[in-house]
Amino acid sequence: MDTRNSRYARSRARGAVKPVIYVILAIVAGLAIASWIFIIKPHEDLVSADAGGHPSTPVAASQQAAPPVNVEAMSINDLLSEARKAMNAQRVIAPAGNNAFEFYLKVLQKQPGNQTAADALRETFPFAASNVEQVINQRDFNEAEREIDLLAKVDPANYTLTILRSKLDAQRKTLDEEQQKQLDQQRQADLAAQKAASEKVAADKLAADKAAADKAAAAQAALLAQQAKAKQDEAAKERATATADTGAGTASAGGETRDPMPIASIRPRYPTSALRNGQEGWVDVQYTVNADGSVSNVSVVQAEPRHVFDSAAIEALRRAKFSPAMRDGVAVAAQQQKKIEFKLSNQQ
Template identity: 80%
Template structure:
């Protein structure tokens, strides 16, 4: 290939590229200038160059506390100055009476065609809507409703307002449900506490009544035992005296060959009524077998049968141990002898 032709082709290609590059650079420069004129510069005019604040920045508490301004007394320029100042301090839509939205709306009310106010409201609308959403999430419903109404004066057909109102209604409903649930839980807790207190009072009263009844029954059984013991001692003394007299008379009258007879009790065999049986109003009997010794004492006591079993056995055996006998005689001489006796337990005898 001819090298001269190749160098010529390359030279023509480089020459063709230069105009295209210049044209692209010119277009980029033009777009930059247009962006500055129609976008960046108006926004800087709105926000202001003093503090360089951005409307999307969360509003500080001290700025929210700014006092209301008498907008009716302000001129158009004063309103624009107050609006720029509010934007610099991030008071986009709050507090009420001292925020950029209200100042710009007042400007439009005085001068409907004011482009600065209209552009500022349009550009800051999304930031103000974001602020409203934060207020809704904080459940400051009255403030949120005020801000939504303020946004509606700027762009009443904006779909964002529908979303914000839906969120506001949903949060209100959620709060109502939470409060209702708290009330229901508290009511249930109160009912449960009242029932527990009532049950405890009833249980305490029943326990107190049972304790009083048991105490009264125990006291009645103790009194009955004491009365029975005193009566038994009196009868025993009287019986012993009578038996002693009879024995002496029989001895004196006995023939010279001596007397033969069975053992004779010289005291009443009166058992003590068991307290348990007395409380349960039980009656019964016990057949016992025992030995009367030559000195009149009793030993070898055994229970032959009883009804009911094991209820009166101890009381019957104890009564025989306390009994006194005149021993059996054979030709006038005392001898040990066995006897069997049924001891009955009846409630009528305890009265």
């Protein structure tokens, strides 16, 4: 009797346990389905996407260009649906106004305790951060700042944000340095071009000045040569004319040409004082023999001793008679110079 009661009690206990197990299994299954629908399925869709199967894969331009939607007018279910669509299209955090991050954040704004949106944001945070890093490497700094601000709304204390901001600052600094380097190179190129242009202008001016100077020098040399030739021609012409005139005059006149000649020896009187004192000397006299043979313009050029024999020499020349100078048979006046000596030996 006791054994039957014991078996019956155990059987009833087993019957009471089965409904509880079923309930627990049903709850677990429901949670699994919900996780599959709202979290796992979007992620698997991302992994199996044709564009590379990973949210960090660069998004195609057509997907990035998706137009923004009016999130304010959407319900929570609509926002979650749009978020899943965005995840499937790899619009994790871009473009602005039409990406999964903004949809999930709007869900949390409307329903702060929504676990689906919170879990999705936490799960997709690394993929979004990878997308931000790609945008930074592409140097789209404004877009990178916008995406970092979205990440900060999800987890402001996450160390990844510090790293991303550091990379953003470093890329900006690198870009500034590259731009400054390009500006410096362009400035140096401009300065070099200006210097080359200035040197070319200076060289051209120097060459032009030299060419002008050479041309002027050549013209001056040609002018001097022409003038010298003209003088030579004029001189030759004058010589030819003079020769012709001389030949013609000689041929026409045919007379004698000679200097004046004294008719008799010129014997001056020896001064008495000089004779008494035993002085000797000489006087260099200049005079003119006129066309009639007379003498005029007698003057002492030099004497030794002076003023002793001057008067005697002048008187002697005034008394002298000359045969006048002849030019082509015509008597003409001519000037002569003669040295008259006074010697005591000639007085004995």
